Amino acid sequence: MQTAAKTNPETHLSAQDAARKLRIERLARATVEEMEGVLEAIGGVPEATNLRGPETGLVMIRGRMGGTGSLFNLGEATVTRATVRLATGAVGHGQRLGGDKGAARLSAILDALAETPAHRATVETLCAAVAARIETEDSRLAAETAATRVDFFTMVRGDD
Amino acid sequence: MYVAVKGGEAAIANAHRLLADRRRGDRSLPALSIEQIVAQLALGVDRIMAEASLYDRTLAALAMRQARGDMIEAIFILRAYRTTLPRFGYSNAIDTGAMLVERRISATYKDLPGGQLLGPTFDYTHRLLDPSLLSDNEVDAGLQRDAGPEPVMRVSDILASESLIEMEEPDETDTAPGDITREPLEFPLGRDERLQALARGDEGFLLALGYSTQRGYARTHPFAGEIRIGQVEVEIDIPELGFAVSLGRVQVTECQMVNQFKGSAKQPPQFTRGYGLVFGQSERKAMAMSLVDRALRAEEFGEDIVAPAQDEEFVISHSDNVQATGFVEHLKLPHYVDFQAELDLVRRMRREYDAANPAIEEMKEAAE
Incomplete structure (x- = not known):
């Protein structure tokens, strides 16, 4: 996380990396309740060693001049990250905006669990549920915004 | 002593x-x-x-x-x-073009792809106090309507398609921008550092400066090309994984101000831009920021620097309200010793003045 990102390069990820990227992003948006629900169903939170964190720090958010031009630093956001290793040896990463260390650690554990064949499907199901929730929230927001769209109509003058 | x-x-x-x-x-x-x-x-x-x-x-x-x-x-x-937290790194640039839009308006085009989306705005309210808010009444949820598949296109892209507005493209290197939280301010600044300072600048100060440009102090003939508010993804590279992941979304307000420019020897007549980007829903601040950003580009466009809003050192040195309040409010801390020194000095000067002007003293006594 130390390197300064220069651009948003078009990277071509392997199918495996693409799946993991999607998983980590969805776990970053999962609520503590959603994650605990899944972990309870598989017998509780497994033993996990903290390799890093959970720790809260800052990420400097960058923007572009005019939206598309050169980079500038907009301001920072709090980010919490955790890296854990399970008894099976699987390593998982979790990170999310905000300062919730418990949530970051749970998402790291779930990322690690997804690296083990026994629990991959469970975690994928959780991720699908999170994605569906976000989709519902976004659709609602878009529909509420659409209701405030201006429909222009032209007044016909009567005196010509 | x-x-x-x-x-x-x-x-x-x-x-x-x-x-x-x-x-x-x-x-x-x-x-x-x-x-x-x-x-x-x-x-x-x-x-x-x-x-x-x-x-x-x-x-x-x-x-x-x-x-x-x-x-x-x-x-x-x-x-x-x-200042107590470690810096983990820098995000990739947020993509405001891919924003989940909650509000988007343009004062330059009536009909545009994506439409005029008012969102939760104070605009067109009558600014009358609402007595019903004295109590906790039930509030209706917002109405919903099919959003349709049409993307909410940037207004600047419409103008750019005719090359009638300055292009905003990454510089050749696209290297790391200046960071005013890491290096002390050194004038002249780059536009990158100015935008960072303005994004955290005091809303009231920027509002007043933006207003001053409209009243004739560095006029830039602005139009609110586009204001959009919504959520954008924050992506960061994770070296352990070898790819970037999104940490979640933040809400930002973006303002693209379109300004007149008569052209120069190097550039044909075209519109120029002022840019505002602010955390959260903060339209007034984003608009003021874009007015001040454009005013501060005076030198870049060969314009005469005649007004406070064009003076980078003046604007950026005074836009930070934490610095400003620190220096203004420090005046209330004990200055007993400083003041004693000043008091002694004024007394001595007064004695010297009185000694050198005996005639005035005599006239005063005579008048009494």
Whole structure:
């Protein structure tokens, strides 16, 4: 996380990396309740060693001049990250905006669990549920915004 | 001789205890929760995040409660807190073109792809106090309508397709921009550093400066090309994984101001841009920022620098309200020794003045 990102390069990820990227992003948006629900169903939170964190720090958010031009630093956001290793040896990463260390650690554990064949499907199901929730929230927001769209109509003058 | 004086520990401790008491106020009323502040005083929370330059609604709401609603005090507390945290890294640039839009308006095109989306705005309200808000009545949910598949196109892209507006493309290197939190300000600044400073600048100060450009002090003939508010993904490279992942979304307000430009030897006549980008929902600040950004580009366009809003050193040195409040408010701290020295000096000068002007003294006595 130390390197300064220069651009948003078009990277071509392997199918495996693409799946993991999607998983980590969805776990970053999962609520503590959603994650605990899944972990309870598989017998509780497994033993996990903290390799890093959970720790809260800052990420400097960058923007572009005019939206598309050169980079500038907009301001920072709090980010919490955790890296854990399970008894099976699987390593998982979790990170999310905000300062919730418990949530970051749970998402790291779930990322690690997804690296083990026994629990991959469970975690994928959780991720699908999170994605569906976000989709519902976004659709609602878009529909509420659409209701405030201006429909222009032209007044016909009567005196010509 | 310098004489150190101590004292006031008990008074300070008691004052802070009294502050805590007054902050809580009438104990027969329930205390405000952080969740209530985030949900119901959202735009105040957004202002604290923007000017503290730290996106975290929970911490901004905590700062607001701790500061009893004093915005600059809250910004100060949050700004101080951020210095205690390690910097993990820099995000990739947020893509405001891919924003999940909550509001989008253009003052330059009536019909445009994606339409005029008013969103939750104060515009067109009558600014009449609403007595129904004195009590906690049921509030209707927002209506919903099919959003349709049409993307919300950037207004600047419409103008750019005719090459009638300056292009905004990454510079050749696209290297790391200046960071005013890491290096001290050195004038002249780059536009990157100016935008960073303006994004955390005091809303009132930028509003006044933006207003001054409209009243004739560095006129730039602006049109609000586009204002959009919504959520964008924050992506960061994870070296351990070898790819970038999104950490979640933040809400930002973006303003693209379109300004007149008569052209130069190098460039044909075209519109130029002022840019505003602010954390949270903060339209006034984003608009003011884009006016000031354009005014500060005077030198770049070969314009005469005649007004305060065009003076980079003046604007950026005074836009930070934490610095400003620190220096203004330090005047109330004890200056007993400094003042004694000044007092002695004025007394001595007065004696010398009186001795050199005996005639005036005599006239005064005669008049009495």
